[in-house]
Amino acid sequence: MKTNARWYSPRLEQEMHVVRWGVHGVPLLLFPTAGGDAEECERFLMIRALEPLLVAGRIKVYTCDSVAGRCWIDSATSGPQRAWTQRRFMDFVRHEMVPAIRADCRTPDIDIVTAGASIGAYNALHAITAHPDVFSHAYCMSGTFDMSKRMNGASSGDFHFASPLNFVPYLGEGEQLNRLRQRMVILATGEGRWENPGESWRVANMLGSKGIPNRVDLWGQDHDHDWPTWREMLPKYLDELTRQA
Numbered sequence: 001m002k003t004n005a006r007w008y009s010p011r012l013e014q015e016m017h018v019v020r021w022g023v024h025g026v027p028l029l030l031f032p033t034a035g036g037d038a039e040e041c042e043r044f045l046m047i048r049a050l051e052p053l054l055v056a057g058r059i060k061v062y063t064c065d066s067v068a069g070r071c072w073i074d075s076a077t078s079g080p081q082r083a084w085t086q087r088r089f090m091d092f093v094r095h096e097m098v099p100a101i102r103a104d105c106r107t108p109d110i111d112i113v114t115a116g117a118s119i120g121a122y123n124a125l126h127a128i129t130a131h132p133d134v135f136s137h138a139y140c141m142s143g144t145f146d147m148s149k150r151m152n153g154a155s156s157g158d159f160h161f162a163s164p165l166n167f168v169p170y171l172g173e174g175e176q177l178n179r180l181r182q183r184m185v186i187l188a189t190g191e192g193r194w195e196n197p198g199e200s201w202r203v204a205n206m207l208g209s210k211g212i213p214n215r216v217d218l219w220g221q222d223h224d225h226d227w228p229t230w231r232e233m234l235p236k237y238l239d240e241l242t243r244q245a
Contacts, residue, residue, distance in 0.1 A: 001054065002042075005100070011092045012067055012085075018097065020104065021047055022060035026242055027101050029093070029135075030234075031116030031123040032066040034073045039063070049231040050238065058242040062101050067092075069119045072150050079151030083159035086126070086147075090162075094131050113241065115139035117230045122147065122164075125185065125203065129164040129212075132179035139237050141188045142225045145199045168206055177210060185214040188233050190223025 003020045017038040032040045041047055041063055053059045068089035071082050102108055114135050116124040121143030128138040147163050160166045171177045185207055187200035200216050207214040223229040 007096075009092050009096055011088050011096065014067070016064055016067070016092065016096075018062065018064045018100065020060060020062050021050075022054040022057070024057035025053070025059040026238075027105055027110060027112045028059050028061050028238065029097065029101065029112055029114045029124075029127070030061055030063050031114070031120035031127075032063060032069065033117055034066060034069040034119040036066045036069065036120070038065050040066075044227045044231075046227070046231055046234065049235050053235065053238055053242065059238055060105070062097070062104075064093075064097060066120070066123075069123065072119060072147065079154035080156040080158065082147075082150060083156045083162045086162040087158050089123075090126055090130055093127055094134065098131075098134050111136035113137045113139070113238075115141070115234055115237075117141040117227075118144050118225065121145070125164050126162070128183055128185060129168050129180060130161075132176060132183050136183055137241060138183075138185045139188065139234060140185060140200070140203070141230050141233050142190060142195060143187060143200055143203065144196075145203050165203065165206060168210060168212075171210060177212075180210070180212045183213065185212065186217060186237060187214060188217040188219060188237070190219045190225065190229045191221045192224035192229075194225035195223070 001021055005018045006015055009016045019038045068086040071077050071085040102110055112135050114124040114127045121140035122145050124138045124140050128135040187204055189195055189197045189200045204214050204216045
């Protein structure tokens with residue numbers, strides 16, 4: 001059920017580790033948290049939580065190393081370097097990960113679902129807003145979306161395009177916005193320890209102002225910003241999605 005792959009990414013100028021779980025089903029690109037690698041979701045038992053859907057052939061899960069996430073939390077990197085790395089990482093996702101997923105699914109134009117927690121949620125939001133031609137749904141759990149505070153006061157042209165909160169409000173009428181209006185973003189957040197539902201509401205208001213379908217799901221004060229919450233959230237959403245499919 002588990003397959004590992006490694007290749008050198010010219011966009012990121014390093015070797016990338018990619019893992020797939022499952023054989024058939026809707027492809028899911030699951031982004032790690034900030035410091036995570038491609039196998040983080042297995043170590044924190046997310047794959048076990050998704051096992052019924054994997055065994056039933058309803059989903060296939062793909063992950064990769066969190067290169068940009070690590071850069072965002074690395075105190076030794078500058079704000080502009082972080083934004084530059086984020087853009088290169090999303091180029092890697094679109095031009096290396098997506099073709100690999102579609103080739104593995106043997107369907108050249110298959111839509112991909114994306115998800116993530118914390119900074120992984122930010123990556124999922126970035127993926128669907130930048131590339132709605134590829135991603136159909138984004139499940140953004142306990143999202144950290146305002147990355148301006150991680151720019152250390154620096155300005156950067158890359159940051160505009162690395163931050164959905166910055167570039168989506170300026171999307172004009174055209175193919176990208178039209179496609180986004182046919183997609184769906186779920187902003188799921190607990191209200192317990194270390195959670196900040198205000199970030200999800202801010203994204204929801206931004207998306208809604210552009211007519212992009214979205215929903216905020218509040219999971220209550222007994223759900224913290226931690227893996228037990230996300231292991232409860234993601235299987236529920238994917239079960240609902242794949243039952244509809």
